[in-house]
Amino acid sequence: MTVCSPYRSLRGIPVVVALLAIGAVGCSDVSDAVDSAKDGAKTVARQRSVFSLDTGDCYNPTGKAEGTAYTVEIVPCDEAHEGQVVGEFAIDKGKEYPGDDGVSKVADDRCPVEAQKYAPDTWALPKGVALFYYTPTAESWATGDRSVSCTYTAEKGTFSGSLDTAKSLKPEQNTYLTGSNAVYEALWANQSETEAVEDDLDGYKAQAKAVAAALDTHVTGLDGIEGAEVGKLRGTLTKAAGNWKKAANAADADTFYIAYDSAFTGIDPNKSVAARKELGLATTVPADEAEVWAG
Known part of the structure; x- marks a missing residue:
């Protein structure tokens, strides 16, 4: 199960580490370090809170694909990526958190329906792609979080291109x-x-x-x-x-x-x-x- 937690900014950390290392290396190593810093800067600039995910967003998980998530890296869909949001909905508001199992049951029921609206032909999905979802945790529920983001995510490797086939x-x-x-x-x-x-x-x-x-x-x-x-x-x-x-x-x-x-x-x-x-x-x-x- 993939779940949400409050956002923590990681902006700037890879750039600082890379630049501090430049002074102690040769020219070719400096070039490599600069390239690495640029890649790191681009990755950090693409960081978004899991709360900001929208249907159609292509992304790479930050950390493990499953578990409590803080941020994801939003990328253009024509680049290699691990997942794409293919549907969203809100759980009916209630006074108490329904528990992990309760939230998962709602997502299990609704996400296949929402996903088929976006990518109706499941036979056309890339090989190894499966349906996952981001759901509220007990902590985020207490702050008013009720959103579920349904995603198709590669269980291994990546895929390229958008899965949005409904319009065509x-x-x-x-x-x-x-x-x-x-x-x-x-x-x-x-x-x-x-x-x-x-x-x-x-x-x-x-x-x-x-x-x-x-x-x-x-x-x-x-x-x-x-x-x-x-x-x-x-x-x-x-x-x-x-x-x-x-x-x-x-x-x-x-x-x-x-x-x-x-x-x-x-x-x-x-x-x-x-x-x-x-x-x-x-x-x-x-x-x-x-x-x-x-x-």
Whole structure:
């Protein structure tokens, strides 16, 4: 979890250290020291409080990517960077801090939604980028801090370029992504905490009902999009919706399992690759999704 704390200015420290060292070195070393000082000065000048982060900001964490944060280095998005803010929202004000777990639960629920508004095609994200967030601490909450900044951050290394793709999408691309994202959100947001259907049949049936409803909406959206591959996908998803409805209405666990097997296979992301290609969207299934359906 990534959290916020009060700002502490670091301005000027690298420059002072570098300049004090210059007098004791040769000309080439002086040149290197000056270059280092310039780089240090630029880094310090880019320091911003975590409270000042805005959607669209590209940045490098100051210190470890996870833990209590004071500042970040704001950089142009065309430079290599570790993260970008892709959404923001405020937690409803309350009298008491909801605790780290409570704040994380809110961020876990809201950040995927906010991120998809900014970068709807999750398949187009750079490899190794994952969703993180900056949230209030108990101390900053006491001062009125309620802001959550949702970010895509490289778990290793850096990436270049902005992740803001929403504005460049064509209407048919946006329609497809809105419907597709809603299907998988319904699947994972309603996942039962129990592994066995027998232990929570009602919970699994509720999940199936939510996915079926999302599929119906997705299929309706696809009705207005031309293309042979989109048409094939529409037929596949219509059949899948029928199986999810059977699962939602199952009288017992055995009946649910029979319907669920075909229902789950019916929304395998690999089945949408051809339609995505036809629509001009990313066509590489993210590794984590591919692993789920491969198993």
